[in-house]
Amino acid sequence: MNDKKEIRNILILVLIIxxxxxxxxxxxxxxxxNERYNISVIAGESHAERWIxxxxxxxxxxxxxxxxxxFYTVANGGDAKExxxxxxxxxxxxxxxxxxxxxxSREIQEVLQGNERRTPVILIETDLKPGHLYSQVSPDNYEMxxxxxxxxxxxxxxxxxxxxxxxxxxKIAAQQERVEGFEKALASAKNITIKWRASDYxxxxxxxxxxxxxxxxxxxxxxxxRAHNEKIRVYGFGNAETNIYYMDKGMIKVLVVPNDFNMxxxxxxxxxxxxxKDTAYxxxxxxxxxxxxxxxxxxxxxxxxxxxxx
Numbered sequence: 001m002n003d004k005k006e007i008r009n010i011l012i013l014v015l016i017i018x019x020x021x022x023x024x025x026x027x028x029x030x031x032x033x034n035e036r037y038n039i040s041v042i043a044g045e046s047h048a049e050r051w052i053x054x055x056x057x058x059x060x061x062x063x064x065x066x067x068x069x070x071f072y073t074v075a076n077g078g079d080a081k082e083x084x085x086x087x088x089x090x091x092x093x094x095x096x097x098x099x100x101x102x103x104x105s106r107e108i109q110e111v112l113q114g115n116e117r118r119t120p121v122i123l124i125e126t127d128l129k130p131g132h133l134y135s136q137v138s139p140d141n142y143e144m145x146x147x148x149x150x151x152x153x154x155x156x157x158x159x160x161x162x163x164x165x166x167x168x169x170x171k172i173a174a175q176q177e178r179v180e181g182f183e184k185a186l187a188s189a190k191n192i193t194i195k196w197r198a199s200d201y202x203x204x205x206x207x208x209x210x211x212x213x214x215x216x217x218x219x220x221x222x223x224x225x226r227a228h229n230e231k232i233r234v235y236g237f238g239n240a241e242t243n244i245y246y247m248d249k250g251m252i253k254v255l256v257v258p259n260d261f262n263m264x265x266x267x268x269x270x271x272x273x274x275x276x277k278d279t280a281y282x283x284x285x286x287x288x289x290x291x292x293x294x295x296x297x298x299x300x301x302x303x304x305x306x307x308x309x310x
Contacts, residue, residue, distance in 0.1 A: 098121050
């Protein structure tokens with residue numbers, strides 16, 4: 001009788017221990033699984049088309065990683081002061097991580113060096129020094145510029161031509177790297193004369209081609225070409241709807257398109273990993289494609305140009 005009672009007491013004790021263990025696991029592990037991260041994305045200019053695909057990638061990753069995404073843009077695209085104010089405001093709110101596409105690499109670096117909480121910072125399309133303080137998600141900007149230059153040279157077929165380089169914002173490291181790559185590809189092309197380089201079209205000297213170093217600049221180049229009866233050929237960057245339309249029309253000859261969807265997605269993924277694991281500097285390179293009128297409608301290119309439609 002006593003043996004049965006003892007066995008019963010042992011079973012009761014085991015059940016109590018199991019129940020308590022289950023509650024502990026549910027409370028701590030379960031809450032951790034449902035933890036919602038607060039991540040702020042601070043982009044550059046408020047030009048809607050520039051960020052559509054990237055924002056789609058950000059939002060998809062936010063859903064997948066249970067992150068609350070706060071997406072901000074700068075009203076004046078080149079206003080580093082406004083972007084710095086946004087960054088400081090989000091740091092004061094103690095968000096879990098900040099993702100930034102800098103409008104002025106040097107200015108943004110100054111404000112981030114005062115990041116006393118060491119809030120994880122993910123940089124999009126740019127890099128800052130010292131690199132070990134920030135993670136980076138970007139295409140290879142030098143390589144993109146070089147590939148654009150290669151295709152530009154190929155299309156000239158050795159004939160004499162003139163060109164201009166339109167730099168929308170020379171304070172952005174990414175655009176500087178693209179120019180370097182582009183000029184390297186043109187180094188041995190004696191038939192191409194670069195007439196001017198500028199952040200805005202101020203020259204009265206007309207050229208045969210305008211090469212832009214980013215999406216917004218490419219749209220500016222389109223307007224310049226239209227003002228000259230579409231006689232100026234455009235080469236540039238970005239998968240904005242306007243750019244695709246004018247490539248279809250034949251005005252844009254080459255577009256280099258980074259995988260903006262992946263760039264947005266991976267920036268959030270890296271931010272969550274940095275919060276969870278306190279990871280050190282990480283550099284993630286995303287792919288890019290070089291698109292011409294002949295290859296615009298190829299399925300593999302359409303997947304990157306219009307990722308959500310697929």
